[in-house]
Amino acid sequence: MAWDFETEPEFQAKLDWMRSFIDDELIPLEPVWKRMAPADQARVKRHLQQQVKDQGLWACHLDPSLGGPGFGQMKLALMHELIGRCPFSMEIFGNQAPDSGNTELLAAGANEAQKERWLWPNLEGRLRSAFALTEPFEAGSDPTRLRTTARRDGDDWIIDGHKWFCTNGSFADFIIVMAETNPEGRPHQHASMFVVEKGTPGLNILRDIPTMHGPDPVFGELGNHAEIRFEHCRVPHENLIGKPGDGFVLAQKRLGGGRIHHAMRWIGLAKRALDILCERAVSRESHGKKLASHQMVQDFIFQSKSEIEAARLITFQAAWRMDKVGARAARAEISMAKAVSSRMLLAVLDRAIQVCGALGYSGDLPLEDWYRTNRFGPIGDGPDEIHKVVVARDALKNFVAVEGWPTEHVPSRIARGEQVFARLLAAAGRS
Numbered sequence: 001m002a003w004d005f006e007t008e009p010e011f012q013a014k015l016d017w018m019r020s021f022i023d024d025e026l027i028p029l030e031p032v033w034k035r036m037a038p039a040d041q042a043r044v045k046r047h048l049q050q051q052v053k054d055q056g057l058w059a060c061h062l063d064p065s066l067g068g069p070g071f072g073q074m075k076l077a078l079m080h081e082l083i084g085r086c087p088f089s090m091e092i093f094g095n096q097a098p099d100s101g102n103t104e105l106l107a108a109g110a111n112e113a114q115k116e117r118w119l120w121p122n123l124e125g126r127l128r129s130a131f132a133l134t135e136p137f138e139a140g141s142d143p144t145r146l147r148t149t150a151r152r153d154g155d156d157w158i159i160d161g162h163k164w165f166c167t168n169g170s171f172a173d174f175i176i177v178m179a180e181t182n183p184e185g186r187p188h189q190h191a192s193m194f195v196v197e198k199g200t201p202g203l204n205i206l207r208d209i210p211t212m213h214g215p216d217p218v219f220g221e222l223g224n225h226a227e228i229r230f231e232h233c234r235v236p237h238e239n240l241i242g243k244p245g246d247g248f249v250l251a252q253k254r255l256g257g258g259r260i261h262h263a264m265r266w267i268g269l270a271k272r273a274l275d276i277l278c279e280r281a282v283s284r285e286s287h288g289k290k291l292a293s294h295q296m297v298q299d300f301i302f303q304s305k306s307e308i309e310a311a312r313l314i315t316f317q318a319a320w321r322m323d324k325v326g327a328r329a330a331r332a333e334i335s336m337a338k339a340v341s342s343r344m345l346l347a348v349l350d351r352a353i354q355v356c357g358a359l360g361y362s363g364d365l366p367l368e369d370w371y372r373t374n375r376f377g378p379i380g381d382g383p384d385e386i387h388k389v390v391v392a393r394d395a396l397k398n399f400v401a402v403e404g405w406p407t408e409h410v411p412s413r414i415a416r417g418e419q420v421f422a423r424l425l426a427a428a429g430r431s
């Protein structure tokens, strides 16, 4: 019997260390971090990152060959649940998007020289990266509609196109760009990936886009989302990752694990939001009793807790399946985890804001910030609608059309029921 919800003691010790480190060292920094001088921030960040490295918990999404511990998705899921408690901790644990996905992509597709130049420095945090696939007019939910092109010119490639929502694009040292190179290879062998380094002529970063999270972005800050025009942007052939036409295969490398980690971080944050809700509910009175004594507030707590637990089990199941059968075979489970968890977090945050009333709506609690920041969840990494289609198609593949009544039609089942009963009666004998 192997259904086991316990964590092995050695790994539990790591999780316990993470929990204390995040709660005691990182969460207290949240309200003051942005006010600190950049040079001091950088020193404190390095100090915190070193503690994570000393514990062997830095950039754990990577295999041992890349300096990671090769934990597998199940352990990573447990870690990301804790990391999600404090959005800032991704930077401290070396798991921040889009660098984490880009290192997976480079590990899978880059040659040795490219790894030296971009992968290792990116992993160590000496270089920061961005990823540019989405376009304002074509490629978004359907990345095969890519219109950015790269054409060969001697030993170089020339990139032309319009990208946006390139997270960290205005801050990064290099951007991995997806562009069409083989039009005849549509839909899935027509695109390739190129590294474009900061300062390359023709890499024109137009602006950082105002968003729900950052309505007034300061250009070039970490976490912004850039709009970019590539105008006759010339890069050497050495900047092509993999072979021409490999773009979609490489893109897949950066998605499976990343979605599970997103889901677990959302679960970790939802738990923290529910803590805020519950604390307020037992503290504040209205109409002669504590909010916690009002049944509608209790219903909010029931819904939040049960949705968190359901999302958590779905996500663990997906992580476990990834470890057992690989990301491809676990595609439907991964999609389910992503779509369920993204909406779950918004629902829990919404209830927490409601129970905290005006205080919840205000910037005096972190709930409104978390809500705005995480509204991207159902949109990014493939909109939830597409993940729902993946789950539904996977469920439907086991079914074929029947002629006439459905299999469960009660009147049609009577004859078969009588046969089975007669056989069992004969077998039972007279005793």
Ligand SMILES: Cc1cc2nc3c(=O)[nH]c(=O)nc-3n(C[C@H](O)[C@H](O)[C@H](O)COP(=O)(O)OP(=O)(O)OC[C@H]3O[C@@H](n4cnc5c(N)ncnc54)[C@H](O)[C@@H]3O)c2cc1C
Residues within 6 Å of the ligand: 098, 130, 131, 132, 133, 134, 135, 139, 140, 141, 142, 164, 165, 166, 167, 168, 225, 376, 378, 379, 380, 381, 382, 383, 385, 386
């Ligand atoms: C905060 C944030 C960060 C991002 N970072 C990056 C990044 O670093 N690099 C990058 O390349 N991109 C990035 N993106 C872009 C992201 O990947 C896209 O937003 C996403 O793929 C959806 O594409 P779109 O926005 O163009 O939406 P569209 O393709 O215009 O779709 C809009 C809506 O249509 C519906 N829809 C679309 N297709 C279907 C379908 N098949 N069935 C049913 N409904 C459908 C969905 O509701 C979807 O939300 C980021 C986005 C956000 C919000």
